[in-house]
Amino acid sequence: MANDDPNPYYRDTPTAPETAASAGVEEIGTAACWKLVEANSLGRLAIQSIDGRPDLFPLNYLVHEGSVFMRSAPGTKLRSLARHPDVALEIDGVDGAFRWSIVIRGHATRMDNDADIEASGVLTLESRSPTAKHNYVRLVPDTVTGRRFPVRSSSSTRRNISSSSGSGRRAPDEHVDHGAPGTRTADKPQPIPHLPPWGG
Known part of the structure; x- marks a missing residue:
């Protein structure tokens, strides 16, 4: 006798994958x-x-007349820029309920003209790094692009990770039996043992 029941794997209508637009991601205009x-x-x-490998440097910068200016100490960064001036910042x-990210792609070169250095204002740029930075770099942009998206609460993110992990671990609010039969108490983490330092 033929079974008229549909295949259970196809009973639920599959949901469309989330796209950038459906997740609230918006393009930011150049201005x-x-x-x-x-x-x-x-x-x-x-x-x-x-x-030949990519590298990343956190740094302070300022903007002047459509270019981005930075300070640098002698070292790998300046040597790399001399050989490969194409960079991204x-x-x-x-901003309120949104996170945003801007990417500037362009050509970066070490400045060697005192008048240009002084006019850019980079001499007054403060750096959070403790090392002395007496070299100055100008980034001339080719493209400037940006996106923003709604801030999601960390609690909902943790719940999503926990429910979708499938690792068999207990959820943070799950209880286990550590006491007498018929009682349930919170599953508390065990303290990390503390040992004195060598020679202490």
Whole structure:
């Protein structure tokens, strides 16, 4: 006798995968990108190192007349820029209920003209790094792009990870029996043993 029941694996209508648009991701216009970049001073410079591998440097910057200016100490970064001047600078932050990220791609070179260095204002740029930085770099942008997306609460993110992991671990609010039969208490983490330092 034929079974008229549908295949149980096809009973539920599959949901469409989440896209950037459905997740609330929005493109940021160029003018708005520059406003965010100018209002901040910390970014991450992505470069191609002298060994051909990518590298990343957090640094302070400032904007002047459409270019981005940075300070640098002598070392790997400057040697890499001399060989591979094509770079990307990423800046991100939070604006109300949104997170945003701006990426500036362009050409970075070490400045060697005292008048240009002084006019850019980079001499007054403060760096959070304790090392002395007496070299100055100009990034001339080719493209400036940005995106923003709604801030999601960390509690909902943790719940999603816990429910979808399938690892068999207990959820944070699950209880286990550690006492007498018929009682349930919270599963508390065990303290980490403390040992004195050698020679102490």
